[in-house]
Amino acid sequence: MQKLIIYGPTRLMGEIEVEGAKNAALPILTASILSNNRVIITNVPDIVDVRHTIEILKYLGCIVSFENNTVVIDSSSIKRFTIPSEYAKLMRSSVLFMGALLSKFKRAELSNHPGGCEIGQRPIDLHILAFRQLGIEVFEHDNRIICRCDKIKGGEIFLPIPSVGATENIILASIFCDEEVVIKNAAKEPEIADLCHFLNKLGAKIKGAGTHIIKIEGVKRLKSEEVAHNVIPDRIVAGTYLCAVATCGEEVVLKSVFPRHLDSILYILKNAGCVIKESKNEIWIKKERRLKGGWRITTHYYPGFPTDLQAPICSVFAVANGVTIIKETIFENRFKHISELVKMGADIHVEKDIAVINGVEKLKGCKVFARDLRGGAALFVAGLSAQGVTEVVDADYIDRGYEKIEEKYSLLGAKILRIKSE
Ligand SMILES: CC(=O)N[C@H]1[C@@H](OP(=O)(O)OP(=O)(O)OC[C@H]2O[C@@H](n3ccc(=O)[nH]c3=O)[C@H](O)[C@@H]2O)O[C@H](CO)[C@@H](O)[C@@H]1O
Numbered sequence: 459m460q461k462l463i464i465y466g467p468t469r470l471m472g473e474i475e476v477e478g479a480k481n482a483a484l485p486i487l488t489a490s491i492l493s494n495n496r497v498i499i500t501n502v503p504d505i506v507d508v509r510h511t512i513e514i515l516k517y518l519g520c521i522v523s524f525e526n527n528t529v530v531i532d533s534s535s536i537k538r539f540t541i542p543s544e545y546a547k548l549m550r551s552s553v554l555f556m557g558a559l560l561s562k563f564k565r566a567e568l569s570n571h572p573g574g575c576e577i578g579q580r581p582i583d584l585h586i587l588a589f590r591q592l593g594i595e596v597f598e599h600d601n602r603i604i605c606r607c608d609k610i611k612g613g614e615i616f617l618p619i620p621s622v623g624a625t626e627n628i629i630l631a632s633i634f635c636d637e638e639v640v641i642k643n644a645a646k647e648p649e650i651a652d653l654c655h656f657l658n659k660l661g662a663k664i665k666g667a668g669t670h671i672i673k674i675e676g677v678k679r680l681k682s683e684e685v686a687h688n689v690i691p692d693r694i695v696a697g698t699y700l701c702a703v704a705t706c707g708e709e710v711v712l713k714s715v716f717p718r719h720l721d722s723i724l725y726i727l728k729n730a731g732c733v734i735k736e737s738k739n740e741i742w743i744k745k746e747r748r749l750k751g752g753w754r755i756t757t758h759y760y761p762g763f764p765t766d767l768q769a770p771i772c773s774v775f776a777v778a779n780g781v782t783i784i785k786e787t788i789f790e791n792r793f794k795h796i797s798e799l800v801k802m803g804a805d806i807h808v809e810k811d812i813a814v815i816n817g818v819e820k821l822k823g824c825k826v827f828a829r830d831l832r833g834g835a836a837l838f839v840a841g842l843s844a845q846g847v848t849e850v851v852d853a854d855y856i857d858r859g860y861e862k863i864e865e866k867y868s869l870l871g872a873k874i875l876r877i878k879s880e
């Protein structure tokens with residue numbers, strides 16, 4: 459078990475490089491099993507979910523190395539098409555191996571419902587319905603999902619919800635489809651566009667990534683040459699830095715970032731009183747005065763306000779001036795950080811999917827429990843700004859998606875100690 463001890467209050471100053479995106483790296487690493495040659499993926503964050511994905515790749519038979527944020531994968535000796543329960547349970551993105559293995563072997567088995575943070579029910583009904591539309595037989599028994607097909611049919615698949623995972627799984631399963639597959643109401647998240655960019659480098663024919671209509675023209679085979687790909691910057695990690703500066707104050711430059719992926723949060727922070735300047739790959743943020751609350755923030759699919767930044771933005775407005783209302787529309791159980799923020803002195807009330815935040819002057823450090831990845835990040839941000847010592851217990855959740863968080867924030871002046879215990 460990991461604990462982070464944060465000595466607040468902190469003012470954050472300096473420059474920081476934003477790491478590669480977890481939610482792009484995970485599907486890209488999964489998709490690499492389709493390649494006929496070595497793939498070299500750079501800018502891969504060194505986080506627990508990436509380590510787990512590499513374990514799965516090795517279990518399947520791939521030869522994988524991971525050094526200096528670069529993963530090299532040789533999948534020529536891959537022989538298995540089953541993801542055992544202990545791996546499936548580790549993280550949500552284990553479900554994406556279904557689509558990739560179906561393209562590779564026309565068979566796939568996930569021996570458990572995909573795991574990950576408990577932020578809602580997170581069914582996979584849309585993935586399964588879509589697979590069936592592609593002509594794949596899907597059997598479900600207990601939590602096991604077994605898929606097989608002779609070929610992947612083409613056709614139109616309408617998603618009633620623009621699910622990120624379902625969009626990615628359909629794309630992965632359709633690479634060798636007989637006729638064109640058209641996904642309507644596809645998710646538009648930049649991480650999906652990055653996955654498609656990588657697959658096209660491998661030789662797939664995907665058009666429309668980043669829009670609501672994605673078209674996959676089946677190919678007979680992928681190219682045989684080695685492919686390299688650099689993962690896009692993590693907009694949620696970048697957004698968390700922005701929230702940290704907006705909560706604690708002072709001046710930071712984020713480097714290696716795509717500002718256009720962060721429009722929704724930049725809009726709020728600028729209007730709340732942060733001074734922000736952007737260039738192509740950098741964001742400069744300065745916060746000198748207490749921010750103005752009084753906002754209504756609703757989480758939405760991209761390019762709306764991301765659910766993954768809902769928890770960190772709660773910490774920002776917990777200490778702003780005025781009442782801010784936050785509505786979580788994507789996941790049913792994503793307010794677990796609120797009771798912990800209240801322990802730190804925040805004045806927040808939750809009613810179903812709405813959190814009403816009445817900003818207080820200051821938070822005070824105490825012992826708090828991370829219950830999921832971004833909720834843990836929110837407590838971390840709150841701890842940086844709080845008076846005194848904050849102990850974030852179960853920081854293992856944070857390690858799923860933030861690379862060496864205490865080292866990165868120490869570079870900006872934070873004082874943080876990591877304690878590992880059994
Ligand atoms: C690894 C990864 O990329 N994770 C991201 C991905 O998760 P994930 O791919 O799991 O999220 P989805 O976009 O699929 O989920 C959105 C909503 O659709 C529902 N749903 C989804 C699939 C399905 O078959 N049936 C169904 O009802 C979910 O319960 C949720 O309420 O997108 C989420 C929404 O931006 C982010 O919070 C996660 O960080």
Ligand SMILES: C=C(OP(=O)(O)O)C(=O)O
Binds near residue numbers: 551574831
């Ligand atoms: C919910 C998240 O991840 P996952 O879908 O992998 O659980 C997240 O990144 O905030």
